[in-house]
């Protein structure tokens with residue numbers, strides 16, 4: 783049981799370090815494109831989830847404050 787807790791802590795530590803180095807992930811709504819294309823492919827609008835930058839702050843990064 784102790785091994786499981788230690789393993790969990792190690793994994794959480796690795797995740798926290800990764801969130802410090804790579805604080806952003808692709809927006810879930812537009813998958814990082816920052817915009818939604820019309821069916822024709824010519825027109826598009828900016829993604830309202832990420833405001834057009836195509837990225838979201840990862841959950842682990844929020845623990846350390848704003849990037």
Ligand SMILES: [Zn+2]
Pocket residue numbers: 809810811812813814815816817829830831832833834836837
């Ligand atoms: Zn988006």
